[in-house]
Amino acid sequence: MAATLPPPRLLPSGDCAVTVEFSRTIDDDANQRVLALDKALAASPIDGITETVPTYRSLLVHYDPGKIGFDALGEKLLPVAIQPPPPVTKARRWRVPVAYGGEHGIDLEDVARALNTTPDDIVARHAGGDYKVAMIGFTPGWSYLSGLDKSLHMSRRQNPRLLTPAGTISIGGVQAGIQCLAAPSGWHLLGRTPVRTYQLHRDPTFLTEPGDRVTFFPIDHKTFEELDRAAEAGEIVAEQVDA
Amino acid sequence: MSRLVVASIGPASSVQDGGRHGAQRYGLTVSGAMDRLSLAAANTLVGNEPFAASVEIGPFGATFTARDGAVRVAISGAPRNADVAGNPVAMDTSVTLKDGETLTLGFARGGAFTYLAIEGAIKGEMVFGSLAVNARAGLGSPYPRPLQAGDEFSVDAASGAGELRIELPKPISGPIRVVLGPQDDEFDDANKALFLGSEWKISATSDRMGYRLEGPAIKHLHGHNIVSDGTVNGSIQVPGNGSPIALMMDRGTSGGYPKIATVITADVGRLAQTSAGTAFRFRAVSMAEAQDEARKFAQLIRNLPARLRSADSVALNIEALSDANVAGYAVSAMDAGTWQVTAEP
Numbered sequence A: 001m002a003a004t005l006p007p008p009r010l011l012p013s014g015d016c017a018v019t020v021e022f023s024r025t026i027d028d029d030a031n032q033r034v035l036a037l038d039k040a041l042a043a044s045p046i047d048g049i050t051e052t053v054p055t056y057r058s059l060l061v062h063y064d065p066g067k068i069g070f071d072a073l074g075e076k077l078l079p080v081a082i083q084p085p086p087p088v089t090k091a092r093r094w095r096v097p098v099a100y101g102g103e104h105g106i107d108l109e110d111v112a113r114a115l116n117t118t119p120d121d122i123v124a125r126h127a128g129g130d131y132k133v134a135m136i137g138f139t140p141g142w143s144y145l146s147g148l149d150k151s152l153h154m155s156r157r158q159n160p161r162l163l164t165p166a167g168t169i170s171i172g173g174v175q176a177g178i179q180c181l182a183a184p185s186g187w188h189l190l191g192r193t194p195v196r197t198y199q200l201h202r203d204p205t206f207l208t209e210p211g212d213r214v215t216f217f218p219i220d221h222k223t224f225e226e227l228d229r230a231a232e233a234g235e236i237v238a239e240q241v242d243a
Numbered sequence B: 001m002s003r004l005v006v007a008s009i010g011p012a013s014s015v016q017d018g019g020r021h022g023a024q025r026y027g028l029t030v031s032g033a034m035d036r037l038s039l040a041a042a043n044t045l046v047g048n049e050p051f052a053a054s055v056e057i058g059p060f061g062a063t064f065t066a067r068d069g070a071v072r073v074a075i076s077g078a079p080r081n082a083d084v085a086g087n088p089v090a091m092d093t094s095v096t097l098k099d100g101e102t103l104t105l106g107f108a109r110g111g112a113f114t115y116l117a118i119e120g121a122i123k124g125e126m127v128f129g130s131l132a133v134n135a136r137a138g139l140g141s142p143y144p145r146p147l148q149a150g151d152e153f154s155v156d157a158a159s160g161a162g163e164l165r166i167e168l169p170k171p172i173s174g175p176i177r178v179v180l181g182p183q184d185d186e187f188d189d190a191n192k193a194l195f196l197g198s199e200w201k202i203s204a205t206s207d208r209m210g211y212r213l214e215g216p217a218i219k220h221l222h223g224h225n226i227v228s229d230g231t232v233n234g235s236i237q238v239p240g241n242g243s244p245i246a247l248m249m250d251r252g253t254s255g256g257y258p259k260i261a262t263v264i265t266a267d268v269g270r271l272a273q274t275s276a277g278t279a280f281r282f283r284a285v286s287m288a289e290a291q292d293e294a295r296k297f298a299q300l301i302r303n304l305p306a307r308l309r310s311a312d313s314v315a316l317n318i319e320a321l322s323d324a325n326v327a328g329y330a331v332s333a334m335d336a337g338t339w340q341v342t343a344e345p
Helices: A028-043 A070-081 A108-114 A119-127 A221-232 B036-045 B189-197 B265-272 B287-302 B314-325
Strands: A009-012 A017-021 A049-054 A058-063 A092-100 A131-136 A143-146 A161-164 A168-172 A175-178 A183-185 A188-192 A213-218 A239-242 B002-009 B014-016 B054-057 B062-067 B071-077 B082-084 B093-097 B102-105 B114-118 B152-155 B164-166 B176-180 B210-214 B235-237 B245-247 B259-263 B282-284 B308-310
Touching: A009 A070, A017 A070, A028 A049, A028 A058, A028 A070, A028 A131, A058 A070, A092 A119, A092 A168, A092 A221, A108 A119, A108 A188, A119 A188, A119 A213, A168 A183, B002 B071, B036 B054, B036 B071, B036 B114, B036 B164, B036 B265, B036 B287, B054 B062, B062 B093, B093 B102, B102 B114, B176 B265, B176 B287, B189 B259, B189 B282, B259 B265, B265 B287
Parallel strands: A092 A213, B176 B282
Antiparallel strands: A009 A017, A017 A058, A049 A058, A092 A188, A092 A239, A131 A143, A131 A213, A143 A175, A161 A183, A168 A175, A168 A188, B002 B062, B002 B152, B014 B054, B054 B114, B062 B102, B071 B093, B071 B114, B082 B102, B093 B164, B164 B308, B176 B259, B210 B245, B235 B245, B235 B259
């Protein structure tokens, strides 16, 4: 079994981190292996590793070169990395409300025009998707989702915006995303959610985990305001359902 | 308790420490001091742990006043004119402010960030073990934002310890060293040579998140979109316009542009202290050399207490006076208005 899996590449990320790369594209099998390696390292830690960061297709392993060198770490990582991932266990599923279009989704009409269809159709395709949290990164709670409908794949903006609002729901390339905090972004803004995937003094601080499933449902802008107030007060306004 | 009051301060100044580690997997930015060696030197001077929370002062001037008792502080990092009641204070020394006295710091000369450590360290509410300010995430304590005039810190009263100076090794000069990768194979040999062979300048539109580099445009082999991938302090990504961005302490934990190289740990602080507009080069080193330098850098920080000397030295005041002679000579090119954020997923 293990022998049939291509070994990942070990790419140096400076002198204190190594990228264990399983794939260069978004690929569910590769993501499964990333999450499996991450779990395996959590269960049987390698001395010197300080932190791991799972992404779609690679696991970034931060380590202390005072404790273990690049080559020695690679020799310990590879045997774990080539293990076949265990079958997927039951995932949590979140239903996330989104106010599409208007001031909350300033690119919705442009996206519809570029794809030769209507804004309503874009909303239906985006909200009709079944997504997986493939990774969390960039800023706190920024959940990168795989599973975007192929008809919505489009290049990122030529000129990224210096600031996009907290709660932005957007698409870029083959990816969909939930952005928690205001941040620069080169993606296309379709809407906004009142859900906070990260909220400092709430338990849990971080709502989503890599591996969770996500679906979206449209809400009107008035409902957005109500849910936003509830979320501000610390409520989790995403609905959690069992997979 | 005494208080240290921020009487005046420019933009790009904030509380920073060793950074917030352990939650990068949730996208929680590390933050922390741009120049860790200078942070550690300032802290060591006042008997703090090397990465205790201190004030990171941006390129502009600042003044701090002691209230309700004496406060002992130390400064290290980008050189500036400094004085207490007209008496010069040298860099890399400690000084005790009596109740009501003000420490005045001028503009940074030949650098960007100066660290003001306070005996007993800054106190506040830790998140993931850190007080470091990340303004975008609303994180940091006691003020989760850049500092403003009128802010104050509740601090330990000065212990009355004698003043110290610290003898730091002569700063390394020469190119900023990098390890190629993780995506150097997204560039052909000619473009890698262009990156390593050219002069670069840090754009004025740079900040704690990233330093934009001005120089030739670096072309990608297969376009500028990669599937988002993890980043580290010092990752040099190349976006669509071909102008590299060196990711600094407030970087996103992942990014979607190919990373041609990574600044070695020992040189991240040097890059951070490179003033906007100053020309510099990169040089690729082997992983073995980079890790050797990283270990030496860690050892230098561990051994800082052995470099402490009594401040009772003539040399010290000569240095302060010679610093004062070039007052106003080299003002940083970074304006408040262009000191802003620049990166995206």
